Amino acid sequence: MEILIKASQFILSLSLLIVLHELGHFIPAKLFKTRVEKFYLFFDYKFSLFKKKVGETVYGIGWIPLGGYVKISGMIDESMDTEQMALPPQPWEFRSKPAWQRLIIMLGGVIVNFVLGILIYICLMWAYGERFLPNENVKDGVWVENQLATDLGLQTGDKILTVDGEKIKKFNQLPIEFINGNNYTIERNGEVLEKEIPIDFISKLVDRGKNAGNFINTRYPFLISGVQQDSLNASSGLQPKDMVVAINGAPIKYYDQAKVEFEKLKGQAISLTVKRGEETKEIPVKVSNYGNIGVVFGGASYNDLEKLGYYDLERIDYSFTEAVPAGLNKSWDTLTSYVKQLKKIFNPSTGAYKGLGGFISIGSIFPSEFSWETFWNITAFLSIMLGFMNLLPIPALDGGHVLFTLWEMITGKKPSDKFLEHAQVVGFVLLLALLIFANGNDIFRLFK
Structure with missing residues (x-):
């Protein structure tokens, strides 16, 4: 069930991002009277799960969940439709449009990704505010x-x-x-x-x-969440929710302090002072030769620790106008953090490339229990991440098309169709290799 919940959230988030990204290309293409032959969620190699033609465009759902695409007439893209490109250019084709229109069409997807991420973060700040430990x-x-x-x-x-x-x-x-x-x-x-x-x-x-x-x-108080039934102290009287506040009369504030003391007191009988609700009790226990007393530690949230007086949390609630700059800041921090991580990946000495993950890694960041707040937080992050990745100047990505279009606008020289075809193949091979490597990392970690 846990895998199903994670997978459902992943597919929902991915589908939303793909459809909106492709709409970012589709809408300006239609505004500039460019024919769009296909609009697909997922890839449809050989067959489709669903398709319906409306006007001049076939809308469909493919069976390979690796992304999506719009097929724009007269454009060298992942379809590699060389037969169409061999024919004379037509007025409704992408290649017949002015460079500035082609640039807007190609930038539409990443613009939607960035705007979507920003809007989600603004709405999250407005709806939930921020809760954190300073x-x-x-x-x-x-x-x-x-x-x-x-x-x-x-x-x-x-x-x-x-x-x-x-x-x-x-x-x-x-x-x-x-x-x-x-x-x-x-x-x-x-x-x-x-x-x-x-x-x-x-x-x-x-x-x-x-x-x-x-x-x-953070450092935690010594809160007992359970007593091991086969331990030396199973019948000592210790109970879940007891908080140890002293050992042999010496006060302790944190669990890590108790661990140090238990190491010193291996094999000895000692006295614990515990708080149980409003009561304070002295309970004799024995420390094992391994330096433990046979209890399970933990079970306290930050809210619990705040009530106990250990940490003061900060709560910020935003009006809608206050949420706008807060959401923009969150979006910028997300983008800059992702760029820093990407730089580390391209430096082999950091070993960060080993952490590169594919669909399993992305799916695993979704929680096992559904939460709208968490779902939208992850979706906003993925939207900004996909926007940046698509903007990279790699042939076969939007950024590659943008690069060639900018070159044409600056120099006045349009790259030949043959060059663009070869560049598309090179870019596709690079992306395929990256896809195999990232998902291979996932599989390796899974078995490891």
């Missing part, structure tokens, strides 16, 4: 519990101040800032230190698999 409110620093964070040079209790000189406003921004960044500053025991992010950090992050995003955590 980084400056993490007064006692971060919790370092894995080798990846240690390799970064972090220690429990460090306060992360900046990444690449930029102050971090939201705590949940830290993972992506470290992925995009090159250096950072921390405060440790009152001293400000500057550290480099290792060049192979992303490679190590990808190797962690599903836990990749959890290398930096």
